[in-house]
Amino acid sequence: MTGRVIVITSGKGGVGKTTTSANIGTALAKEGYKVVLIDTDLGLRNLDLLLGLENRIVYTIVDVIEERCKLKQALVKDKKNPNLQLLAAAQTRDKSAVSAEQLKEICEKLKETNDFVLVDCPAGIEQGFQNAVAGASEAIVVTTPEMSAIRDADRIIGLLGPKEEITSVKLLLNRVRPNLIKTNEMMSVDDVAEILEIPLVGIIPEDTGIITSTNKGDPIVNNEEALAGKAYRNVAQRILGEEVPFLDLDEPKGFVEKIKNVFAKLKAKV
Protein backbone atom coordinates (compact mmCIF):
# COMPACT_ATOMS: atom_id res chain seq x y z
CA MET A 1 0.00 0.00 0.00
CA THR A 2 1.25 3.44 -0.85
CA GLY A 3 -0.78 6.12 0.82
CA ARG A 4 -1.14 9.75 -0.14
CA VAL A 5 0.71 12.32 1.95
CA ILE A 6 -1.20 15.60 2.07
CA VAL A 7 0.08 18.69 3.88
CA ILE A 8 -2.44 21.19 5.19
CA THR A 9 -0.93 24.63 5.29
CA SER A 10 -1.83 28.32 5.13
CA GLY A 11 0.96 30.72 5.98
CA LYS A 12 -1.24 32.79 8.23
CA GLY A 13 -2.22 31.52 11.65
CA GLY A 14 -5.72 31.06 12.91
CA VAL A 15 -7.39 30.37 9.57
CA GLY A 16 -8.28 26.78 10.47
CA LYS A 17 -5.44 24.46 9.43
CA THR A 18 -5.74 22.30 12.50
CA THR A 19 -9.53 22.23 12.41
CA THR A 20 -9.33 21.27 8.74
CA SER A 21 -6.78 18.52 9.41
CA ALA A 22 -8.85 17.03 12.22
CA ASN A 23 -12.06 17.11 10.23
CA ILE A 24 -10.74 15.82 6.90
CA GLY A 25 -8.85 13.09 8.76
CA THR A 26 -11.93 12.05 10.69
CA ALA A 27 -14.12 12.15 7.58
CA LEU A 28 -11.69 9.97 5.59
CA ALA A 29 -11.41 7.50 8.46
CA LYS A 30 -15.20 7.34 8.63
CA GLU A 31 -15.17 6.30 4.99
CA GLY A 32 -13.09 3.32 6.04
CA TYR A 33 -9.64 4.55 5.03
CA LYS A 34 -6.64 4.24 7.29
CA VAL A 35 -5.51 7.72 8.21
CA VAL A 36 -2.61 9.09 10.23
CA LEU A 37 -2.60 12.74 11.29
CA ILE A 38 0.79 14.26 12.03
CA ASP A 39 0.95 17.40 14.14
CA THR A 40 4.14 19.24 13.20
CA ASP A 41 3.42 22.34 15.26
CA LEU A 42 6.09 21.60 17.87
CA GLY A 43 5.70 23.59 21.04
CA LEU A 44 2.23 24.85 20.11
CA ARG A 45 0.41 21.62 19.50
CA ASN A 46 -3.38 21.69 19.23
CA LEU A 47 -4.45 18.80 17.04
CA ASP A 48 -4.65 16.43 20.03
CA LEU A 49 -7.05 18.81 21.75
CA LEU A 50 -9.36 19.01 18.76
CA LEU A 51 -9.53 15.24 18.65
CA GLY A 52 -9.83 14.94 22.43
CA LEU A 53 -6.74 12.75 22.61
CA GLU A 54 -4.45 14.83 24.83
CA ASN A 55 -4.80 12.45 27.77
CA ARG A 56 -3.59 9.49 25.71
CA ILE A 57 -0.31 10.92 24.48
CA VAL A 58 2.74 9.26 25.95
CA TYR A 59 5.24 9.58 23.10
CA THR A 60 5.55 12.34 20.55
CA ILE A 61 7.16 12.76 17.17
CA VAL A 62 10.34 13.97 18.90
CA ASP A 63 10.53 10.73 20.91
CA VAL A 64 10.29 8.83 17.63
CA ILE A 65 13.04 10.90 16.02
CA GLU A 66 15.29 10.69 19.07
CA GLU A 67 14.58 6.94 19.17
CA ARG A 68 13.06 6.76 22.62
CA CYS A 69 10.21 4.72 21.15
CA LYS A 70 9.11 3.01 18.00
CA LEU A 71 6.93 4.83 15.50
CA LYS A 72 4.09 2.42 16.13
CA GLN A 73 4.18 3.09 19.87
CA ALA A 74 3.77 6.82 19.35
CA LEU A 75 0.61 6.54 17.25
CA VAL A 76 -2.46 7.34 19.33
CA LYS A 77 -5.67 5.70 18.18
CA ASP A 78 -8.77 7.85 17.99
CA LYS A 79 -11.45 7.28 20.60
CA LYS A 80 -14.20 6.61 18.10
CA ASN A 81 -12.53 5.38 14.97
CA PRO A 82 -9.57 2.99 15.12
CA ASN A 83 -8.82 3.83 11.47
CA LEU A 84 -7.66 7.25 12.61
CA GLN A 85 -4.35 7.66 14.38
CA LEU A 86 -2.47 10.69 15.63
CA LEU A 87 1.24 11.32 15.82
CA ALA A 88 1.42 14.17 18.29
CA ALA A 89 3.88 17.04 18.39
CA ALA A 90 6.03 17.62 21.45
CA GLN A 91 4.74 20.43 23.58
CA THR A 92 7.94 21.01 25.51
CA ARG A 93 10.24 21.35 22.49
CA ASP A 94 10.52 23.73 19.55
CA LYS A 95 10.68 23.48 15.77
CA SER A 96 14.44 22.89 15.70
CA ALA A 97 14.01 19.46 17.33
CA VAL A 98 13.00 18.03 13.96
CA SER A 99 14.58 18.25 10.53
CA ALA A 100 12.89 18.07 7.12
CA GLU A 101 14.74 14.84 6.34
CA GLN A 102 13.53 13.16 9.53
CA LEU A 103 9.94 14.14 8.87
CA LYS A 104 10.15 12.92 5.33
CA GLU A 105 11.38 9.57 6.60
CA ILE A 106 8.44 9.30 9.00
CA CYS A 107 5.98 10.13 6.20
CA GLU A 108 7.57 7.48 3.98
CA LYS A 109 7.20 4.87 6.69
CA LEU A 110 3.62 5.80 7.49
CA LYS A 111 2.39 5.80 3.94
CA GLU A 112 3.41 2.17 3.57
CA THR A 113 0.71 1.10 5.99
CA ASN A 114 -1.89 3.84 5.63
CA ASP A 115 -4.15 5.24 2.91
CA PHE A 116 -3.70 8.83 3.97
CA VAL A 117 -1.07 10.73 5.91
CA LEU A 118 -2.27 14.25 6.70
CA VAL A 119 0.38 16.67 7.92
CA ASP A 120 -0.85 19.63 9.95
CA CYS A 121 1.59 22.43 9.24
CA PRO A 122 2.48 25.24 11.67
CA ALA A 123 1.87 28.88 10.72
CA GLY A 124 4.73 30.75 9.10
CA ILE A 125 7.16 29.97 6.32
CA GLU A 126 10.19 29.03 8.39
CA GLN A 127 11.60 25.66 9.32
CA GLY A 128 8.31 24.34 10.67
CA PHE A 129 6.72 24.85 7.27
CA GLN A 130 9.70 23.41 5.42
CA ASN A 131 9.60 20.33 7.67
CA ALA A 132 5.89 19.75 7.22
CA VAL A 133 6.05 20.03 3.45
CA ALA A 134 9.08 17.77 3.09
CA GLY A 135 7.31 14.43 2.88
CA ALA A 136 4.15 15.57 1.12
CA SER A 137 3.06 14.95 -2.43
CA GLU A 138 -0.11 17.03 -2.25
CA ALA A 139 -1.04 20.24 -0.47
CA ILE A 140 -4.24 21.85 0.67
CA VAL A 141 -3.92 25.58 1.26
CA VAL A 142 -6.41 26.88 3.78
CA THR A 143 -7.44 30.51 3.66
CA THR A 144 -10.27 32.77 4.73
CA PRO A 145 -11.83 35.49 2.55
CA GLU A 146 -9.66 38.23 4.07
CA MET A 147 -6.90 40.17 2.33
CA SER A 148 -4.23 39.23 4.88
CA ALA A 149 -5.01 35.50 4.75
CA ILE A 150 -5.16 35.55 0.96
CA ARG A 151 -1.84 37.39 0.74
CA ASP A 152 -0.21 34.75 2.96
CA ALA A 153 -1.87 31.91 1.02
CA ASP A 154 -0.50 33.41 -2.18
CA ARG A 155 2.97 33.46 -0.66
CA ILE A 156 2.62 29.80 0.36
CA ILE A 157 1.42 28.75 -3.08
CA GLY A 158 4.46 30.49 -4.49
CA LEU A 159 6.74 28.52 -2.15
CA LEU A 160 5.02 25.21 -2.96
CA GLY A 161 5.29 25.77 -6.71
CA PRO A 162 9.00 25.02 -7.15
CA LYS A 163 8.81 21.84 -5.03
CA GLU A 164 8.83 19.01 -7.52
CA GLU A 165 7.48 16.39 -5.14
CA ILE A 166 4.24 18.31 -4.67
CA THR A 167 2.05 17.46 -7.60
CA SER A 168 -1.21 19.03 -6.54
CA VAL A 169 -2.04 22.23 -4.65
CA LYS A 170 -5.67 22.86 -3.84
CA LEU A 171 -7.54 25.64 -2.08
CA LEU A 172 -9.87 25.33 0.87
CA LEU A 173 -11.81 28.47 1.67
CA ASN A 174 -12.74 28.56 5.32
CA ARG A 175 -15.07 30.67 7.45
CA VAL A 176 -17.19 31.90 4.57
CA ARG A 177 -20.15 34.06 5.54
CA PRO A 178 -22.68 34.16 2.73
CA ASN A 179 -24.64 37.07 4.17
CA LEU A 180 -21.52 39.24 4.20
CA ILE A 181 -20.70 38.23 0.64
CA LYS A 182 -24.20 39.24 -0.41
CA THR A 183 -23.74 42.72 0.98
CA ASN A 184 -20.30 42.95 -0.64
CA GLU A 185 -18.60 43.20 2.74
CA MET A 186 -16.70 39.98 2.19
CA MET A 187 -14.88 38.70 -0.86
CA SER A 188 -16.83 36.06 -2.72
CA VAL A 189 -15.61 32.53 -3.29
CA ASP A 190 -15.12 33.30 -6.98
CA ASP A 191 -13.04 36.37 -6.18
CA VAL A 192 -10.68 34.38 -3.96
CA ALA A 193 -10.41 31.49 -6.40
CA GLU A 194 -9.67 33.98 -9.18
CA ILE A 195 -6.92 35.72 -7.21
CA LEU A 196 -5.18 32.51 -6.11
CA GLU A 197 -5.67 30.62 -9.40
CA ILE A 198 -5.70 27.13 -7.92
CA PRO A 199 -8.59 24.62 -7.94
CA LEU A 200 -11.01 24.68 -5.03
CA VAL A 201 -11.36 21.57 -2.90
CA GLY A 202 -13.86 22.98 -0.44
CA ILE A 203 -15.86 25.90 0.88
CA ILE A 204 -16.55 25.79 4.59
CA PRO A 205 -19.14 28.12 6.06
CA GLU A 206 -18.51 29.96 9.31
CA ASP A 207 -20.12 27.82 11.98
CA THR A 208 -20.26 28.54 15.69
CA GLY A 209 -20.51 24.77 16.19
CA ILE A 210 -16.75 24.66 15.45
CA ILE A 211 -16.05 26.41 18.75
CA THR A 212 -18.04 23.92 20.79
CA SER A 213 -16.65 20.97 18.89
CA THR A 214 -13.10 22.22 19.52
CA ASN A 215 -13.78 22.65 23.21
CA LYS A 216 -15.33 19.20 23.43
CA GLY A 217 -12.55 17.56 21.45
CA ASP A 218 -14.98 16.13 18.92
CA PRO A 219 -14.55 17.15 15.25
CA ILE A 220 -17.62 18.72 13.68
CA VAL A 221 -17.80 16.08 10.92
CA ASN A 222 -19.18 13.80 13.61
CA ASN A 223 -22.16 16.11 13.86
CA GLU A 224 -24.52 15.03 11.10
CA GLU A 225 -26.53 18.22 11.19
CA ALA A 226 -23.86 20.92 11.18
CA LEU A 227 -23.37 22.61 7.83
CA ALA A 228 -19.61 22.91 8.35
CA GLY A 229 -19.50 19.19 9.10
CA LYS A 230 -21.26 18.44 5.85
CA ALA A 231 -18.89 20.74 3.98
CA TYR A 232 -15.89 18.91 5.44
CA ARG A 233 -17.38 15.53 4.52
CA ASN A 234 -17.72 16.82 0.97
CA VAL A 235 -14.05 17.85 0.98
CA ALA A 236 -13.14 14.28 1.95
CA GLN A 237 -15.27 12.97 -0.94
CA ARG A 238 -13.48 15.30 -3.37
CA ILE A 239 -10.10 14.14 -2.06
CA LEU A 240 -11.27 10.61 -2.84
CA GLY A 241 -11.96 11.70 -6.40
CA GLU A 242 -15.73 12.04 -6.27
CA GLU A 243 -17.37 14.99 -7.95
CA VAL A 244 -19.46 16.65 -5.30
CA PRO A 245 -21.18 19.97 -5.98
CA PHE A 246 -20.32 22.80 -3.60
CA LEU A 247 -22.89 23.46 -0.90
CA ASP A 248 -25.41 26.17 -1.54
CA LEU A 249 -24.64 28.40 1.40
CA ASP A 250 -27.42 30.88 0.71
CA GLU A 251 -29.75 30.96 3.63
CA PRO A 252 -33.40 30.47 2.77
CA LYS A 253 -34.81 33.83 1.82
CA GLY A 254 -37.31 35.47 4.11
CA PHE A 255 -40.60 36.93 3.00
CA VAL A 256 -39.41 40.54 3.18
CA GLU A 257 -36.37 39.76 1.10
CA LYS A 258 -38.51 38.08 -1.53
CA ILE A 259 -40.69 41.17 -1.79
CA LYS A 260 -37.59 43.35 -2.01
CA ASN A 261 -36.38 41.20 -4.88
CA VAL A 262 -39.68 41.60 -6.72
CA PHE A 263 -39.46 45.35 -6.35
CA ALA A 264 -35.86 45.38 -7.46
CA LYS A 265 -36.82 43.47 -10.59
CA LEU A 266 -39.73 45.81 -11.28
CA LYS A 267 -37.42 48.80 -10.89
CA ALA A 268 -34.97 47.28 -13.28
CA LYS A 269 -37.67 46.85 -15.88
CA VAL A 270 -38.79 50.47 -15.56
Added chain:
Amino acid sequence: MEKGFVENGFIIDLSNTKNTTQLVFELSSVMEHPEVKGKRICLKLGSQDLKQSQLLSIKALIESMDAEIAFIDTTSEQTEASAVSLGIIISKLGENVEVASYTASEQEIEEETVEVKEEALEQGSVEYEEKTVEVHAEIEREDVELISTIEGIEDTYTEETTQEISEIIPVEHFETDFESLAKSEGLITNEEMSKYIILDTGDVLPEGTEENTVDTKTLPTLYLNQTLRSGQTVNYEGNILIIGDAHPGSEIIADGDITVWGILGGIAHAGSKGNITAKVRALKLNAIQLRIAGLYARRNDTLNVPYVQKTNEFTPEEAQIEEGKIVIYKKLRRD
Protein backbone atom coordinates in the same frame (compact mmCIF):
# COMPACT_ATOMS: atom_id res chain seq x y z
CA MET B 1 -39.07 23.30 30.22
CA GLU B 2 -39.69 26.53 32.01
CA LYS B 3 -37.11 28.66 33.65
CA GLY B 4 -37.79 31.82 35.59
CA PHE B 5 -36.02 34.36 37.71
CA VAL B 6 -36.03 34.62 41.48
CA GLU B 7 -33.97 36.79 43.71
CA ASN B 8 -30.37 35.98 42.85
CA GLY B 9 -31.54 32.71 41.44
CA PHE B 10 -33.48 30.64 38.97
CA ILE B 11 -36.55 28.51 39.01
CA ILE B 12 -35.84 25.50 36.88
CA ASP B 13 -38.96 23.62 35.94
CA LEU B 14 -38.21 19.95 35.35
CA SER B 15 -41.72 18.70 36.02
CA ASN B 16 -42.23 17.79 32.37
CA THR B 17 -39.31 15.39 32.22
CA LYS B 18 -40.25 11.76 31.90
CA ASN B 19 -37.52 10.02 33.85
CA THR B 20 -34.50 10.76 36.00
CA THR B 21 -32.09 10.54 33.11
CA GLN B 22 -33.96 13.16 31.17
CA LEU B 23 -34.23 15.24 34.30
CA VAL B 24 -30.51 15.21 34.92
CA PHE B 25 -29.71 16.03 31.33
CA GLU B 26 -32.22 18.86 31.15
CA LEU B 27 -30.82 20.16 34.40
CA SER B 28 -27.21 19.88 33.38
CA SER B 29 -27.95 21.67 30.12
CA VAL B 30 -29.33 24.59 32.11
CA MET B 31 -26.50 24.42 34.61
CA GLU B 32 -23.96 24.85 31.86
CA HIS B 33 -25.19 28.40 31.45
CA PRO B 34 -22.53 30.70 32.91
CA GLU B 35 -25.15 32.86 34.59
CA VAL B 36 -26.05 30.01 36.91
CA LYS B 37 -22.83 30.39 38.87
CA GLY B 38 -23.36 31.55 42.42
CA LYS B 39 -27.14 31.50 42.07
CA ARG B 40 -29.84 29.91 44.20
CA ILE B 41 -31.72 27.29 42.28
CA CYS B 42 -35.36 26.45 42.85
CA LEU B 43 -36.23 23.09 41.33
CA LYS B 44 -39.72 22.21 40.20
CA LEU B 45 -39.63 18.44 40.15
CA GLY B 46 -43.31 17.68 39.58
CA SER B 47 -44.30 14.12 40.32
CA GLN B 48 -40.86 12.61 39.81
CA ASP B 49 -39.99 10.01 42.46
CA LEU B 50 -36.43 10.59 43.53
CA LYS B 51 -34.51 8.42 45.94
CA GLN B 52 -32.33 10.07 48.49
CA SER B 53 -29.20 9.07 46.58
CA GLN B 54 -30.59 10.56 43.40
CA LEU B 55 -31.54 13.82 45.03
CA LEU B 56 -28.13 13.95 46.66
CA SER B 57 -26.60 13.54 43.21
CA ILE B 58 -28.66 16.39 41.83
CA LYS B 59 -27.62 18.53 44.77
CA ALA B 60 -23.99 17.65 44.11
CA LEU B 61 -24.40 18.52 40.45
CA ILE B 62 -25.80 21.92 41.30
CA GLU B 63 -23.11 22.55 43.89
CA SER B 64 -20.43 21.50 41.45
CA MET B 65 -21.49 24.48 39.34
CA ASP B 66 -21.01 26.80 42.33
CA ALA B 67 -24.75 27.18 42.80
CA GLU B 68 -27.00 26.01 45.59
CA ILE B 69 -30.51 24.63 45.93
CA ALA B 70 -32.82 27.21 47.48
CA PHE B 71 -35.74 24.84 47.69
CA ILE B 72 -37.54 22.20 45.68
CA ASP B 73 -41.13 21.91 44.65
CA THR B 74 -42.44 18.39 44.36
CA THR B 75 -45.67 16.47 44.47
CA SER B 76 -43.99 13.11 45.02
CA GLU B 77 -43.96 11.77 48.56
CA GLN B 78 -40.77 9.87 48.00
CA THR B 79 -38.95 12.92 46.75
CA GLU B 80 -40.29 14.89 49.67
CA ALA B 81 -39.00 12.31 52.10
CA SER B 82 -35.62 12.29 50.41
CA ALA B 83 -35.44 16.06 50.54
CA VAL B 84 -36.31 16.14 54.22
CA SER B 85 -33.62 13.64 55.08
CA LEU B 86 -31.09 15.67 53.15
CA GLY B 87 -32.17 18.90 54.77
CA ILE B 88 -33.35 20.41 51.51
CA ILE B 89 -36.17 22.88 51.93
CA ILE B 90 -39.42 21.95 50.26
CA SER B 91 -41.77 24.62 49.12
CA LYS B 92 -44.66 25.12 46.79
CA LEU B 93 -44.30 27.72 44.14
CA GLY B 94 -47.39 29.90 44.17
CA GLU B 95 -49.78 28.42 41.67
CA ASN B 96 -51.00 31.85 40.66
CA VAL B 97 -47.54 33.12 39.93
CA GLU B 98 -46.77 32.62 36.31
CA VAL B 99 -43.28 31.47 35.72
CA ALA B 100 -41.90 33.52 32.91
CA SER B 101 -40.16 31.45 30.32
CA TYR B 102 -36.64 32.62 29.86
CA THR B 103 -34.74 32.70 26.64
CA ALA B 104 -31.65 34.67 25.76
CA SER B 105 -33.58 37.09 23.61
CA GLU B 106 -35.99 37.95 26.36
CA GLN B 107 -33.52 39.59 28.66
CA GLU B 108 -35.61 42.76 28.90
CA ILE B 109 -38.43 40.96 30.65
CA GLU B 110 -36.19 39.97 33.52
CA GLU B 111 -36.66 43.08 35.59
CA GLU B 112 -40.41 42.83 35.57
CA THR B 113 -40.52 39.20 36.60
CA VAL B 114 -37.90 39.42 39.30
CA GLU B 115 -40.23 41.17 41.73
CA VAL B 116 -43.01 38.65 41.39
CA LYS B 117 -40.69 35.71 41.86
CA GLU B 118 -39.05 37.26 44.85
CA GLU B 119 -42.37 37.26 46.66
CA ALA B 120 -43.09 33.73 45.69
CA LEU B 121 -39.74 32.55 46.92
CA GLU B 122 -39.93 34.32 50.23
CA GLN B 123 -43.43 33.19 51.03
CA GLY B 124 -42.70 29.68 50.00
CA SER B 125 -39.54 29.23 51.93
CA VAL B 126 -40.72 30.87 55.14
CA GLU B 127 -43.79 28.73 55.25
CA TYR B 128 -41.84 25.54 54.97
CA GLU B 129 -38.72 26.34 56.83
CA GLU B 130 -40.38 25.66 60.16
CA LYS B 131 -41.76 22.40 58.99
CA THR B 132 -38.43 21.07 57.80
CA VAL B 133 -36.67 21.98 61.00
CA GLU B 134 -39.14 19.89 62.99
CA VAL B 135 -39.04 16.88 60.80
CA HIS B 136 -35.33 17.06 60.43
CA ALA B 137 -34.72 16.92 64.14
CA GLU B 138 -36.68 13.71 64.35
CA ILE B 139 -34.80 11.83 61.72
CA GLU B 140 -31.40 13.22 62.36
CA ARG B 141 -30.14 9.97 63.86
CA GLU B 142 -31.42 7.74 61.14
CA ASP B 143 -29.97 10.17 58.71
CA VAL B 144 -26.40 9.27 59.48
CA GLU B 145 -27.03 5.59 58.97
CA LEU B 146 -28.94 6.20 55.83
CA ILE B 147 -26.13 8.05 54.15
CA SER B 148 -23.64 5.32 54.87
CA THR B 149 -25.86 2.67 53.35
CA ILE B 150 -26.54 4.41 50.10
CA GLU B 151 -25.33 2.16 47.41
CA GLY B 152 -22.66 3.40 45.08
CA ILE B 153 -21.78 6.51 46.99
CA GLU B 154 -18.53 6.48 48.83
CA ASP B 155 -18.62 9.38 51.15
CA THR B 156 -15.13 9.90 52.41
CA TYR B 157 -16.06 13.07 54.19
CA THR B 158 -18.18 11.50 56.92
CA GLU B 159 -16.84 11.75 60.41
CA GLU B 160 -16.06 8.08 60.83
CA THR B 161 -13.56 8.07 58.02
CA THR B 162 -11.79 11.17 59.19
CA GLN B 163 -11.18 9.69 62.61
CA GLU B 164 -10.10 6.22 61.69
CA ILE B 165 -7.61 6.54 58.96
CA SER B 166 -7.41 2.82 58.40
CA GLU B 167 -10.99 2.78 57.28
CA ILE B 168 -10.72 5.35 54.53
CA ILE B 169 -12.37 4.00 51.45
CA PRO B 170 -10.07 4.40 48.50
CA VAL B 171 -11.85 6.52 45.94
CA GLU B 172 -10.67 4.62 42.99
CA HIS B 173 -13.78 5.58 41.14
CA PHE B 174 -14.07 9.29 41.32
CA GLU B 175 -17.77 9.30 41.76
CA THR B 176 -19.20 12.70 41.66
CA ASP B 177 -22.65 11.71 42.63
CA PHE B 178 -23.97 12.79 39.27
CA GLU B 179 -22.00 9.98 37.76
CA SER B 180 -23.42 7.35 40.05
CA LEU B 181 -26.84 8.61 39.12
CA ALA B 182 -26.04 8.32 35.46
CA LYS B 183 -24.74 4.85 36.18
CA SER B 184 -27.95 3.80 37.87
CA GLU B 185 -29.70 4.82 34.69
CA GLY B 186 -27.32 2.66 32.71
CA LEU B 187 -25.82 5.62 30.91
CA ILE B 188 -22.22 5.01 31.72
CA THR B 189 -20.32 1.90 32.56
CA ASN B 190 -17.92 1.22 35.38
CA GLU B 191 -14.83 1.87 33.34
CA GLU B 192 -16.12 5.23 32.18
CA MET B 193 -16.63 6.27 35.76
CA SER B 194 -13.06 6.09 36.96
CA LYS B 195 -11.37 9.43 37.18
CA TYR B 196 -8.19 7.90 35.77
CA ILE B 197 -7.85 4.99 33.41
CA ILE B 198 -4.63 3.04 33.09
CA LEU B 199 -2.96 3.41 29.70
CA ASP B 200 -1.60 0.31 28.09
CA THR B 201 1.89 1.54 27.34
CA GLY B 202 3.90 -1.61 27.69
CA ASP B 203 7.26 -1.27 29.34
CA VAL B 204 7.77 2.42 29.89
CA LEU B 205 10.45 2.62 32.56
CA PRO B 206 13.64 4.07 31.15
CA GLU B 207 16.46 1.63 30.56
CA GLY B 208 18.66 0.86 33.51
CA THR B 209 16.04 1.70 36.12
CA GLU B 210 14.20 -0.78 38.24
CA GLU B 211 11.18 -0.74 40.46
CA ASN B 212 12.17 0.39 43.94
CA THR B 213 10.63 1.54 47.18
CA VAL B 214 13.04 4.23 48.34
CA ASP B 215 11.46 6.31 51.11
CA THR B 216 10.65 9.62 49.44
CA LYS B 217 11.18 11.41 52.77
CA THR B 218 14.90 10.81 52.41
CA LEU B 219 15.07 12.55 49.03
CA PRO B 220 15.87 16.25 48.55
CA THR B 221 13.00 18.55 47.60
CA LEU B 222 12.82 21.25 44.94
CA TYR B 223 10.72 24.17 46.07
CA LEU B 224 9.12 26.25 43.31
CA ASN B 225 6.93 29.27 43.85
CA GLN B 226 5.51 29.89 40.39
CA THR B 227 2.85 28.96 37.87
CA LEU B 228 3.95 26.28 35.44
CA ARG B 229 2.69 27.11 31.97
CA SER B 230 2.05 25.03 28.89
CA GLY B 231 5.31 23.69 27.47
CA GLN B 232 7.29 24.16 30.68
CA THR B 233 8.94 21.12 32.23
CA VAL B 234 10.33 20.59 35.70
CA ASN B 235 12.57 17.58 36.15
CA TYR B 236 14.22 16.86 39.49
CA GLU B 237 16.01 13.98 41.17
CA GLY B 238 13.92 14.18 44.30
CA ASN B 239 10.58 15.55 45.43
CA ILE B 240 8.98 18.55 43.76
CA LEU B 241 6.85 21.05 45.61
CA ILE B 242 5.05 23.69 43.55
CA ILE B 243 3.28 26.60 45.13
CA GLY B 244 1.01 27.62 42.26
CA ASP B 245 -0.90 26.02 39.44
CA ALA B 246 0.50 23.63 36.84
CA HIS B 247 -1.35 24.42 33.63
CA PRO B 248 -2.32 21.82 31.01
CA GLY B 249 0.61 21.22 28.66
CA SER B 250 3.17 21.45 31.47
CA GLU B 251 5.16 18.49 32.74
CA ILE B 252 6.41 17.72 36.22
CA ILE B 253 8.79 14.79 36.46
CA ALA B 254 10.22 13.80 39.83
CA ASP B 255 12.12 10.83 41.20
CA GLY B 256 10.09 11.23 44.38
CA ASP B 257 6.76 12.80 45.30
CA ILE B 258 5.01 15.64 43.52
CA THR B 259 3.02 18.12 45.55
CA VAL B 260 1.14 20.98 43.92
CA TRP B 261 -0.31 23.60 46.19
CA GLY B 262 -2.77 24.65 43.53
CA ILE B 263 -4.45 23.13 40.50
CA LEU B 264 -2.55 20.35 38.80
CA GLY B 265 -3.64 20.32 35.16
CA GLY B 266 -0.63 19.06 33.21
CA ILE B 267 1.26 15.80 33.26
CA ALA B 268 2.70 14.63 36.58
CA HIS B 269 5.19 11.77 36.79
CA ALA B 270 6.16 10.81 40.33
CA GLY B 271 8.74 8.13 40.99
CA SER B 272 9.93 8.49 37.42
CA LYS B 273 12.93 6.22 38.09
CA GLY B 274 10.71 3.40 39.25
CA ASN B 275 9.83 4.37 42.82
CA ILE B 276 6.43 2.75 43.30
CA THR B 277 5.90 4.39 46.69
CA ALA B 278 5.94 7.89 45.20
CA LYS B 279 2.77 9.98 45.42
CA VAL B 280 1.17 12.82 43.56
CA ARG B 281 -0.89 15.25 45.57
CA ALA B 282 -2.60 18.50 44.70
CA LEU B 283 -5.22 20.83 46.02
CA LYS B 284 -7.10 20.04 42.85
CA LEU B 285 -5.93 16.93 41.09
CA ASN B 286 -6.90 17.40 37.48
CA ALA B 287 -3.78 16.14 35.71
CA ILE B 288 -4.31 15.17 32.09
CA GLN B 289 -2.05 12.21 32.80
CA LEU B 290 -0.96 10.76 36.11
CA ARG B 291 2.16 8.68 36.03
CA ILE B 292 3.66 6.88 38.98
CA ALA B 293 6.76 4.80 38.33
CA GLY B 294 5.89 2.63 35.30
CA LEU B 295 2.15 3.03 35.65
CA TYR B 296 0.55 5.59 33.36
CA ALA B 297 -3.08 6.69 33.64
CA ARG B 298 -5.05 9.08 31.51
CA ARG B 299 -7.77 11.34 32.79
CA ASN B 300 -11.20 10.02 31.89
CA ASP B 301 -12.70 11.52 28.74
CA THR B 302 -15.91 12.18 30.63
CA LEU B 303 -14.00 14.78 32.60
CA ASN B 304 -13.42 16.88 29.55
CA VAL B 305 -11.64 19.97 30.76
CA PRO B 306 -9.33 21.15 27.99
CA TYR B 307 -8.37 24.30 29.89
CA VAL B 308 -7.53 24.94 33.52
CA GLN B 309 -10.67 25.48 35.46
CA LYS B 310 -9.68 28.08 37.96
CA THR B 311 -11.52 27.61 41.17
CA ASN B 312 -11.40 28.61 44.78
CA GLU B 313 -12.98 25.39 45.90
CA PHE B 314 -10.29 22.84 46.44
CA THR B 315 -10.67 19.15 47.00
CA PRO B 316 -7.21 17.94 48.04
CA GLU B 317 -6.42 14.54 46.65
CA GLU B 318 -3.50 12.17 46.77
CA ALA B 319 -2.66 9.48 44.26
CA GLN B 320 -0.49 6.43 44.87
CA ILE B 321 -0.01 2.91 43.64
CA GLU B 322 -1.87 0.15 45.40
CA GLU B 323 -1.97 -3.40 44.12
CA GLY B 324 -0.93 -2.41 40.64
CA LYS B 325 -3.52 0.34 40.39
CA ILE B 326 -3.41 4.07 40.85
CA VAL B 327 -5.69 4.89 43.75
CA ILE B 328 -6.82 8.37 44.62
CA TYR B 329 -7.58 9.35 48.18
CA LYS B 330 -9.70 12.36 48.86
CA LYS B 331 -7.82 13.03 52.05
CA LEU B 332 -4.21 13.79 52.69
CA ARG B 333 -2.86 11.31 55.20
CA ARG B 334 0.23 10.87 57.27
CA ASP B 335 2.05 7.58 57.35
